[in-house]
Amino acid sequence: MYAAVVRSFDEPPTYDVFPEPTGSDVLEVVAAGLHPRVRSAANGTHYTSEGSLPMVPGIDGVARTAEGELLYFVADDNTTGTMAERAAVDRRRAVVLPEGTDPVAVAAGMNPAMSSWIALRRRAKFQGGSVLVLGATGNAGQLAVQIVKHLGASNVIGVGRDPERLKLLPSLGADEAVGLDAVGAVAADVGVVLDYLWGEPTEQAMSAILHARSDRALPLTWIQIGSMAARELTLPSYLLRAAALTVIGSGQGSVSGRDILAELPQLAALITSGELAINARPVPLAEVGKAWAEPAAPGERVVLVP
Numbered sequence: 001m002y003a004a005v006v007r008s009f010d011e012p013p014t015y016d017v018f019p020e021p022t023g024s025d026v027l028e029v030v031a032a033g034l035h036p037r038v039r040s041a042a043n044g045t046h047y048t049s050e051g052s053l054p055m056v057p058g059i060d061g062v063a064r065t066a067e068g069e070l071l072y073f074v075a076d077d078n079t080t081g082t083m084a085e086r087a088a089v090d091r092r093r094a095v096v097l098p099e100g101t102d103p104v105a106v107a108a109g110m111n112p113a114m115s116s117w118i119a120l121r122r123r124a125k126f127q128g129g130s131v132l133v134l135g136a137t138g139n140a141g142q143l144a145v146q147i148v149k150h151l152g153a154s155n156v157i158g159v160g161r162d163p164e165r166l167k168l169l170p171s172l173g174a175d176e177a178v179g180l181d182a183v184g185a186v187a188a189d190v191g192v193v194l195d196y197l198w199g200e201p202t203e204q205a206m207s208a209i210l211h212a213r214s215d216r217a218l219p220l221t222w223i224q225i226g227s228m229a230a231r232e233l234t235l236p237s238y239l240l241r242a243a244a245l246t247v248i249g250s251g252q253g254s255v256s257g258r259d260i261l262a263e264l265p266q267l268a269a270l271i272t273s274g275e276l277a278i279n280a281r282p283v284p285l286a287e288v289g290k291a292w293a294e295p296a297a298p299g300e301r302v303v304l305v306p
């Protein structure tokens with residue numbers, strides 16, 4: 001079969017022949033999203049990377065059964081991923097999609113949407129209140145603003161860098177949309193932070209919020225989800241003593257595979273309902289090399305279509 005094939009962690013994948021996957025359910029792939037997580041697995045830097053090559057990238061996608069049913073599925077193999085004509089689908093890691101579903105939108109949206117959905121439902125045990133999304137202008141951040149509202153937050157604050165895309169956030173449900181310099185002024189008493197950035201922007205936001213708090217004993221749960229700005233953080237020790245700050249992470253490992261899978265049906269239903277704004281760009285799988293080299297337009301998710 002044809003697939004996107006990674007032969008070196010220093011080179012983008014090429015459209016090439018790759019052995020057919022094995023398993024009881026080998027299905028036609030309809031769409032697979034090019035998420036940051038897919039890139040980091042394909043360049044060997046993701047924390048789950050096992051370093052084996054050659055590999056087919058792609059962690060999830062939409063496949064069609066012989067009967068014509070569409071399934072969203074999560075790959076369970078780090079070597080033969082979803083950016084291929086066919087993929088092995090484990091039905092325990094798949095959700096049936098309703099007829100008429102746009103497979104490209106589902107392939108674009110499930111991974112970024114899952115980041116906030118799982119963080120709030122499985123890590124924060126979210127019961128409402130005020131939430132700040134740090135890195136709200138990206139795909140996952142924009143979906144986080146919408147999901148936070150959907151899950152009942154009283155107040156959603158979007159924080160990001162790009163001034164033009166910050167202006168979009170109120171139409172997605174944000175009560176405030178500000179740059180980093182205004183965080184202390186608008187988020188003093190926030191209860192949860194969903195952090196897609198880490199590094200310097202996190203250092204700045206954490207310090208600003210904790211210094212602005214009206215009551216230092218008010219709990220603040222800071223959830224590390226992505227590291228678009230940096231992989232490391234300098235955390236002054238006094239911030240942990242001077243306020244009721246809890247820092248946790250959300251991702252593969254901190255949430256069990258079983259718990260992640262348990263959330264898929266409800267999230268897939270939300271995405272297929274059309275309630276969330278998803279900006280997907282389909283690209284033929286044969287053009288994977290070009291798609292890899294060209295960064296997606298801001299806020300857009302490339303979806304490879306075999």
Ligand SMILES: NC(=O)c1ccc[n+]([C@@H]2O[C@H](COP(=O)([O-])OP(=O)(O)OC[C@H]3O[C@@H](n4cnc5c(N)ncnc54)[C@H](OP(=O)(O)O)[C@@H]3O)[C@@H](O)[C@H]2O)c1
Pocket residue numbers: 035036037111112114115118135137138139140141160161162165196197201224225226227228229230250251252298299300
């Ligand atoms: N843990 C999980 O469960 C999980 C699941 C999905 C995704 N993620 C992670 O979430 C992160 C975001 O994913 P995504 O799909 O939203 O990616 P994306 O669409 O590429 O968006 C990334 C955003 O990061 C911002 N950014 C990049 N560098 C920055 C910097 N130095 N300072 C401030 N902002 C910066 C950019 O904002 P501007 O250009 O607007 O400034 C961009 O919009 C990734 O790290 C991804 O791996 C985690």
